Amino acid sequence: MTSQAEAREALDAHVREIVRWHTSPDTGTPVWIDWAGSAEGKAAGEIGGFDDLIEGFGNFDGERLRNEPHERWIPRAFAGRPFTIFETGGTTGMPKQRIGWEDYKRDYEDFSDTLDDSAFPRGGYWLMVGPTGPRRLRLAIEHLANHRGSSCYFVDLDPRWVKKLIRTGQQDQAKAYMDHVTEQALIILKNRKVDALFTTPRLLETLGEEISLADAGVKGVFCGGTEMSPQTVRFLIEEVLEERVAFLPTYGNTLMGLAAHKPLTKEDGYAITYYAPQPRAVLRVTDPNDASKLVDYGEWGRVELTTLTQEFFLPRFLERDEAVRCEPIERWPWDGVGQVRPFGASEEKIVEGVY
Template sequence: MANDEIVKNAADELDAHVSEMIKWHFSPETGCPFWLDWAKQNWNPIEEVKNFEDLCQKFPNFQDEWLRDLPNDVWVPNAYKGRPFNIFETGGTTGMPKQRIGWDDFRIDYTAFSETLSDDHFPRDDYWMMVGPTGPRRLRLAIEHLANARGCSCYFVDLDPRWVKRLIAGKQFDQARAYMDHVIDQALTILKHRSVSALFTTPKLLEALAERKDLVKAGIKGVFCGGTTMDKQYARFLVEEVCEGGEIGFVPTYGNTLMGLARHHPFGPENDFSIAYYAPQPRAALRVVNPDTNKTVDYDTWGRVELTTLTKEFFMPRFLERDEALRKKPWEQAPWDGVAEVRPFGAMEKNIVEGVY
């Protein structure tokens, strides 16, 4: 656990960053049309938001339809005007996906994240392979950048999660299975013909790969894994059995196109394989809240995950994720609140289609 001083320092750093980002996004010379218009129609955040607490109390929840319904240009900060941007998508199983535009954020996020990986399990100057949703996702470029930042390159095998979700929603389980086999076949072909030591994939695809090939013998040393829920039992199974009790380093992550990625606290038998994630603060901040009261829940209590993204490219205050999690105490390497055992919001009450990916 982190001591009070480093927690306070991190909070001060976040407050200063909030203040800086508010000035950036709500100043005419640097802000984007959306937030400048918003301030005209509502109130002036530069005057009223001096720290993270102000942000949480004064801003309403960010509405993700804005990312779906409004043209991309409204999100271009004036400071970036004229500079072509990447368009990244999330969702979109049916209808228009949500889009986030960006320039360098993914590189900054993943360069920082690279420093948290061990060289033993993710050797520098060695090849990566990503097996999972590529396409219009930020993750595709991010993983390639991560491999590059560690001195090498990355192979890609795509999986289209929108198609998988449609198959499962339509109860076409055979088709979903056949599609997953098709993805795994391609990954195995790469592993057979090329030397790869690090994988990025999703939990289900990792499991399927390991059922078809001995990953240790195939030369895999580390797996960076995210995309769907991993409860304690599943995390334990992946670590103890699929990754052969630590032979392969297993690095779970929680993230999405809107946030970037959160690193995990070490986990294992000592904490019943409960995985806690910590946002890359101050560039993004996570709270676990009761959405009705807008208050954080007590530590080790379930609540809704709320994300605030605070970069010069993108400002997104208080976005309620479709996830719930346990609120965790600050950790010395990430001295702010974490989120643990993340699962789809309402998972205990209804079946959620997460698919094979």
């Protein structure tokens, strides 16, 4: 087992290597080479470790992923190699885009090592019911299945359309669309052998209303895409999956990759705590009023992501999520993020009115 100090040393070394890689004229990325030559970059000086990174870089402006040409994000080391363009989010308008080559494969291969073979049998079939399209997740899930000797069925869900329907008050259409998605998934589940399922919490609930996923032969469910409260997790485990199907929640996005989670237990009140795939990505829970500060353990704060790979360097990006800062654990000796939910969720819980 790695100690917290060893993990920290490894992170510092990785930070040095990645910052050097992205700012060096040989291997670097135009946006970060420019940064190194700017006043901010000069003021930051040599980035010797993660603390220097926090001090040297302000919060990353996500708009740059919408506005700057892709060419500006290509590390020179990757020049000439075609890249994949991944998009984030379910909102319409110009999406944030991240380009990449092999990162998603590496992230999901690493993640595969954490999976239990009895819940996600090697060689079995997968079904993904969720956002495909321009999202990294679609290729990632297929790669994860392939990496485990499996193949994967897909049913698409366009979250941008669902959000538009809900925003414009067309709840009946939103429901009809979700029914359409569920129906297609049920057809696969009823006619093909599916061992492992990837879907969103909401679709999992809906599928479980129509069939018993355990009786249908599903052994493991990998679930993500939206926040899950402890009560939602408990409901999914105890009732939807009848405590007969393994449940694996995930927190991830196009910019980070995906985080592992601490095993869920009833004793912990089904609260999910995620641990970033350090040193390739770091999650911090920061003071909402001063992102340079961390909140104390057990306190809520805003999630800040730093991604550190040779393909993509993203320092200190403030996510649209808030979470509880959690203590390191033996398996993942660095801070965890617990009970992730949309930023500001607590303030929206206002009194509903007279009725």
